[in-house]
Amino acid sequence: MRFAADPARYPPLSHVEQDFLRASNQAHRRRARRRESIIAFLTTLVIGLALLAAAAFHASREAIRQRDLAASGQLITKSELLGDIDPTVSKLLSIAAWRIHPSDQDRYAMLAAASRRGIASLTGHTDRVHAVAFSPDGHTLLSGSYDGTARSAPPQRP
Secondary structure (H helix, E strand, C coil), X not given: CHHHHCCCCCCCCCHHHHHHHHHHHHHHHHHHHHHHHHHHHHHHHHHHHHHHHHHHHHHHHHHHHHHHHHHHHHHHHHHHHCCCCCHHHHHHHHHHHHXXXXXXXXXXXXXXXXXXXXXXXXXXXXXXXXXXXXCCCCCCEEEEECCCCEXXXXXXXX
C-alpha cells in the first residue's frame, strides 16, 4: 500500500477506513472472480455449441449420402428389371443413378444398360454409323455410314 510507504504525507487510516478499504478490495476480488467464471462458462458454452453444430453438420451430410446411396440403388434395380422390357427407360434410370451417386456399381449399371439394344438404333445401313446430325429445325436426323450411304429420318418422339 502506498499509504504505509510515506506516513508523513498520508496519515494512518482509521479502523472504519481500513474496514471500508478491505471490504472494497474483497468486493473487487469477488466481482473479478464472478466475471472470470462467467467468461469461462460462456467460452465453454460457445465451444460446446460449435462442437454440436459440427456434429449436426456431419450427421446431415451422412444422411444425405445414405439417401443418395439408397435412391441410386433403387434406380439401378429398376434399370436392371427393365433392361429387356424397356431398354430406353433402363438406360435413363442407370444415368440417373450415376448422377445421384457416382460409384463403381452405378458405372457398371450404366455400361450394362448402354450395351442393350433399343435406343439410338439406326437402321438401313449395312455398316457401322460414323456420323449423325440434326437439321437446324430439329425435325430431321441424318446418319452417315461406313458403307458410303446417308439416311435421313424424322426423329421419333416417345
